[in-house]
Amino acid sequence: MTSHPVIDALLAELGADAVITHADSLEAYRHDRANDPNAGTPLAVVRAASTEDVQAAVRIAAREGVAIVPRGAGSGLSGGSSAVDGAIVISLERMRQIAIDPTVQMAVVQPGAFNAEVKAAAAAHGLWYPPDPSSQEFCSIGGNVATNAGGLCCVKYGVTTDYVLGLTVVLADGRAVKLGGPRLKDVAGLSLTKLFVGSEGTLGIVTEIVLRLIPAQQPPTTLVAMFPTLAGAMQAVVDIKAAMRPSMLEFMDQVAINAVEDVMRMELDRTAAAMLLVQSDESEAVAAAQIVAIEAFCEAAGATECYATSDPDESEALIEARRMAIPAVERRGALLLEDVGVPLPHLGDLVEGVAQIAERNGVEISIVAHAGDGNTHPLLVFDREDAVQSTRAERAFGEVMDLAMELGGTITGEHGVGRLKQPWLADYLGDDVLELNLRIKRALDPDNIMNPGAVFGPL
Structure with missing residues (x-):
């Protein structure tokens, strides 16, 4: 391997066991789950085992003017830990205490x-x-x-x-x-x-x-409701939240229902347009009363099937079905995964608007959501090798974020801006708030070595 002053310094300070430089090994640290096609190739990966290891690597990077990309488990969905060419990736995977x-x-x-x-x-x-x-x-x-x-x-x-x-x-x-x-x-x-x-x-x-x-949480009671229309499911969400605060209120559309059913074979209704998964973890009597009320709201909004259970194994299986939604849809093709949220009264407008965006662009978009707080995950499915499909998906991706902002919502509720959503940050924050963000960034990281390109883009 050709000598490099940064690599030499890392090896001298941290030892060969903590520093990865081989090209094949570096490949595993280039992407997170967003699979950003523009991810770079790092100069080295430091597998830190302590705060002191991180300090040593950061001091070398600061002295040499080299970028740093912090990395956890690589499960991010917005490209926040996508590698940068010539950077040091500082992996925290060994720090597990x-x-x-x-x-x-x-x-x-x-x-x-x-x-x-x-x-x-x-x-x-x-x-x-x-x-x-x-x-x-x-x-x-x-x-x-x-x-x-x-x-x-x-x-x-x-x-x-x-x-x-x-x-x-x-x-x-x-x-x-x-x-x-x-x-x-x-x-x-x-x-x-x-x-x-x-x-x-x-x-x-x-x-x-x-x-x-x-x-510890009380054992929950779980209700599943199937709806023939998206509008009905959205109305039920609003009605439930206006009356109570369940411990879980999740949504899956027809594409997600069918994708999960393909994997888990739970006898979910494949013809349903939407499914709500609702839980109450109050005391037994209160939970029972809440579930009765929730079922009434769902039926009033047009639910064709409601099923409630307090059996822990059945409840866990239903929750697992919701957790499986994203990987199940991912089996249909590459994903561009959104994370937009809106005020709850506009949740139905967002869901219906996303359906229109999908039709207008000729792109399949499935929606799963933490419906109770208006945070949705539109999943854009496309063939990454097809240039036309990729262009349509990228256009639809932007239109979904524009729609969320028009409805008074956010471009990210929990996945972060990362690199994939950075082009929309300025429009979302506005000039004054963006300037405050950048002022803080420059005060703490004047040389822009900490995850450059993520969130704020080029400075």
Whole structure:
């Protein structure tokens, strides 16, 4: 291998076991799940095992003026960890430690730990970590923090930022700072902890997280409702949310229903235009009353079939069907995956508008959604090798985001801006708010080495 001063410095500081430079091995770190076709090739990958390892790599990058791309499990869906040519990818996959303190109901977690691992560790002490992305089995807590991930339970329990009490962050000059900590109340100084949640690695690299845990969730009662029309399902969502706050309120359209049925064979109604999955985790009596009311709302909105169960195994199987929706649709072709959200009264307008965009552009778009909080995931299915289909899909992708903004919504609810949605950020934020964002970015990363191109694009 030809000597390179940056690689030589990394090897001298961290050792050969922590530094990857072979071309075949680098390939595995170029893309996240978004499969950005414009992803670059890094100069090296550092597999950090500690905050000190991250600091060493960042200091070398800062000294040499080399870009850094932080990477967790590579499960991101917006190209936020797509590699940059000549950059150092700092992988946090080795940093997997989890420590639970049941007395204060908190966890201290390294960023490479999977969401499901944190849940399991908490559950061993009768506690629960609520944020639950569909990718919980293989997404990292560090990535969840980077994008402020949500999930199926966020309609009642909130998103990642609601559970982050403290962070250790390595800044662009290599300093490690501790923000917040194991305290439920702390208003000393600006809320810098919240600043870094959702910053997608553009301000610093999170190397430790203090999480708030809560008592274990009550066994839920689950209802599935099938609808002959999208409008009926959307009306039921609005009616349910106006009356109560279920612990889960999820939506799948006909394409997603059929894709899941192809994989799981659950005897879902393939002719239905839409399916709602609703849960209540209140006490037994309250949950029973809520499910009766939810069923009445669904039937009034035209549901042709409603099925309720309090059996834990049946409930888990139904939830797994919803979690399977994106990978099941992905079997139909390459995906451009949206993450747009709108105020709940406009959810029906968004769903109907996306259907019109699909028809107008000749592109198949399936929609799954965290319907209870207006966060939808339109899935654009296309053949990546077909130039015409790719062009149509990219055009439709932009039209969906434009529609969301027209309806008072956002271009991303939980997946982050990354690189794929960056061209729409300025229109969404407006000049003044974008300028404030850039001012903060430049203050913390004046040389723009932290994940350049992500979120803010070229500076």
